[in-house]
Amino acid sequence: xxxxxxxxxxxxxxxxxxxxxxxxxxxxxxxxxxxxxxxxxxxxxxxxxxxxxxxxxxxxxxxxxxxxxxxxxxxxxxxxxxxxxxxxxxxxxxxxxxxxxxxxxxxxxxxxxxxxxxxxxxxxxxxxxxxxxxxxxxxxxxxxxxxxxxxxxxxxxxxxxxxxxxxxxxxxxxxxxxxxxxxxxxxxxxxxxxxxxxxxxxxxxxxxxxxxxxxxxxxxxxxxxxxxxxxxxxxxxxxxxxxxxxxxxxxxxxxxxxxxxxxxxxxxxxxxxxxxxxxxxxxxxxxxxxxxxxxxxxxxxxxxxxxxxxxxxxxxxxxxxxxxxxxxxxxxxxxxxxxxxxxxxxxxxxxxxxxxxxxxxxxxxxxxxxxxxxxxxxxxxxxxxxxxxxxxxxxxxxxxxxxxxxxxxxxxxxxxxxxxxxxxxxxxxxxxxxxxxxxxxxxxxxxxxxxxxxxxxxxxxxxxxxxxxxxxxxxxxxxxxxxxxxxxxxxxxxxxxxxxxxxxxxxxxxxxxxxxxxxxxxxxxxxxxxxxxxxxxxxxxxxxxxxxxxxxxxxxxxxxxxxx
Numbered sequence: 001x002x003x004x005x006x007x008x009x010x011x012x013x014x015x016x017x018x019x020x021x022x023x024x025x026x027x028x029x030x031x032x033x034x035x036x037x038x039x040x041x042x043x044x045x046x047x048x049x050x051x052x053x054x055x056x057x058x059x060x061x062x063x064x065x066x067x068x069x070x071x072x073x074x075x076x077x078x079x080x081x082x083x084x085x086x087x088x089x090x091x092x093x094x095x096x097x098x099x100x101x102x103x104x105x106x107x108x109x110x111x112x113x114x115x116x117x118x119x120x121x122x123x124x125x126x127x128x129x130x131x132x133x134x135x136x137x138x139x140x141x142x143x144x145x146x147x148x149x150x151x152x153x154x155x156x157x158x159x160x161x162x163x164x165x166x167x168x169x170x171x172x173x174x175x176x177x178x179x180x181x182x183x184x185x186x187x188x189x190x191x192x193x194x195x196x197x198x199x200x201x202x203x204x205x206x207x208x209x210x211x212x213x214x215x216x217x218x219x220x221x222x223x224x225x226x227x228x229x230x231x232x233x234x235x236x237x238x239x240x241x242x243x244x245x246x247x248x249x250x251x252x253x254x255x256x257x258x259x260x261x262x263x264x265x266x267x268x269x270x271x272x273x274x275x276x277x278x279x280x281x282x283x284x285x286x287x288x289x290x291x292x293x294x295x296x297x298x299x300x301x302x303x304x305x306x307x308x309x310x311x312x313x314x315x316x317x318x319x320x321x322x323x324x325x326x327x328x329x330x331x332x333x334x335x336x337x338x339x340x341x342x343x344x345x346x347x348x349x350x351x352x353x354x355x356x357x358x359x360x361x362x363x364x365x366x367x368x369x370x371x372x373x374x375x376x377x378x379x380x381x382x383x384x385x386x387x388x389x390x391x392x393x394x395x396x397x398x399x400x401x402x403x404x405x406x407x408x409x410x411x412x413x414x415x416x417x418x419x420x421x422x423x424x425x426x427x428x429x430x431x432x433x434x435x436x437x438x439x440x441x442x443x444x445x446x447x448x449x450x451x452x453x454x455x456x457x458x459x460x461x462x463x464x465x466x467x468x469x470x471x472x473x474x475x476x477x478x479x480x481x482x483x484x485x486x487x488x489x490x491x492x493x494x495x496x497x498x499x500x501x502x503x504x505x506x507x508x509x510x511x512x513x514x515x516x517x518x519x520x521x522x523x524x525x526x527x528x529x530x531x532x533x534x535x536x537x538x539x540x541x542x543x544x545x546x547x548x549x550x551x552x553x554x555x556x557x558x559x560x561x562x563x564x
Contacts, residue, residue: 018050018161026163030537031142032516033205033523035116035171044166045120049075049144053083054099060087066271067133068102074141077547079160098122100140102133112207112273113172116140118164131273132172135205139169142203145540175476177438177491178522179208179277180515182507185215185288186309186498188255193504195268196550200511202272203544204519209269210344210493212279213257216312218305219288220256221278223333226326228292230256236305242460245308253307262337277342277402278334282327283316283386284350290314296323298358309462309499313351318382319360328393341400342417345390348404352379376410384410391416402438405430417490421446428478431488438491444474445494445518447510448501451555453562459509460500468553469561471517472531492522505551512552516541 018024029038057068068085076082089101100123107128114127114136125136144162180201213221219233235254241247269276287306294301298317306312316323355361370381391401391413402417405426418437420426427437449464477486501507545552
């Protein structure tokens with residue numbers, strides 16, 4: 001169904017009018033991601049949300065008040081008027097509570113599960129965890145999206161009452177880790193854009209923001225012990241033009257986040273139950289750092305922050321005794337900024353050509369007794385040794401390392417989590433070795449890939465083809481794994497690398513609505529997934545995108561998936 005037809009269908013849902021003659025629109029709990037169970041309560045009159053509605057909450061804590069204020073703002077964005085917020089709920093359900101009631105109950109305080117009950121007089125959102133309250137609010141918010149569709153079509157009516165069908169929803173996520181990644185190294189996006197990105201994640205019930213902060217093309221986070229990481233390492237002299245690797249615009253490109261700005265992002269995300277996992281690449285993708293501290297490379301430089309897209313042969317020197325200390329000093333500050341238990345250390349795409357010829361690296365190989373065998377080279381084992389040093393350091397400080405699937409090469413360190421990007425094989429191997437893994441295969445979850453086969457009017461992308469249908473089709477639990485091994489698949493994530501993405505408007509276009517398909521893969525049980533149902537509900541969600549001015553792709557409507 002095309003968006004215009006969805007609007008017409010929504011318009012048909014107009015009922016009579018409120019007591020003050022404003023029109024009533026019928027809400028729908030056909031939301032994305034789909035709740036685990038929706039039971040209709042027969043024989044009950046719908047709940048009417050209007051100016052007489054009050055949002056109440058208990059217990060009367062600042063966090064519960066903040067959640068009530070979130071709901072107030074979401075509703076005002078859609079309805080056009082503000083619903084009052086008041087603390088406290090009567091001990092027993094009572095008509096005196098007429099309104100939307102947020103109740104945190106005793107139990108598992110980390111729970112993301114929630115109940116949403118709509119009766120004739122009240123709407124209850126209950127959970128034992130504040131995250132569950134937040135996700136219940138998101139479901140209610142998306143149920144109201146029909147109203148924003150009508151406002152877009154009918155400019156005559158400024159505000160609406162909303163009829164909520166009487167239902168009982170029980171809901172909980174399938175996976176504990178539900179993430180999105182954003183690369184701010186190739187192209188930089190300021191703090192307000194990053195906050196909007198977090199808002200996008202919150203709408204889609206995601207709980208992890210993987211923030212890629214360092215790379216060959218720019219170091220984007222302030223490290224006070226090493227100020228030249230940003231004064232030198234954040235600035236490249238120019239950037240390649242389109243896909244012409246011999247070209248360069250010769251325009252200096254820079255940008256980085258201060259530690260206070262990073263803490264502000266952490267706070268903003270935490271209020272929305274999103275954990276920020278920083279990524280500090282090592283030992284490869286480090287030319288931004290080498291430009292600032294050339295003595296840490298095998299050749300001693302000089303090095304430039306690179307202005308082309310690709311992989312640099314220049315990486316940290318494994319034979320330099322200062323390298324591990326340099327990395328742990330950086331991680332000390334990162335751990336202080338980011339309270340997350342998890343720190344991403346990269347580990348991908350680390351060429352070994354410098355190590356093979358570097359006398360210091362080869363001396364380290366001999367010192368450690370590393371040998372080439374049928375499975376791994378001595379240099380791959382050298383990287384594994386380095387990863388173990390970093391993993392042990394993070395573990396000793398109460399953190400856990402996450403790395404791309406290359407950290408399996410040479411032998412994985414004891415506690416690390418694998419992020420499988422080169423297909424699903426890395427996650428399968430990690431699970432078989434008893435390590436948690438996160439599914440991020442390029443063929444399904446690289447959102448810097450094209451969404452359409454016909455690219456004539458598409459913005460330039462890195463390549464590939466990942467339409468929304470393909471995102472939706474992914475099965476995160478490979479059948480080749482046993483049930484015990486499947487328990488090590490921690491979750492699912494999509495990545496946005498920004499080599500060809502210059503603006504945040506373009507970031508949104510590449511993310512939306514593919515993020516909606518990802519959300520169903522992350523949240524919904526497999527028996528609930530149905531692309532026809534999902535496609536029919538997509539219009540309600542995209543109306544929220546429109547409400548906030550978020551740019552999104554019409555690929556699903558205009559060019560459904562074609563075979564490779």
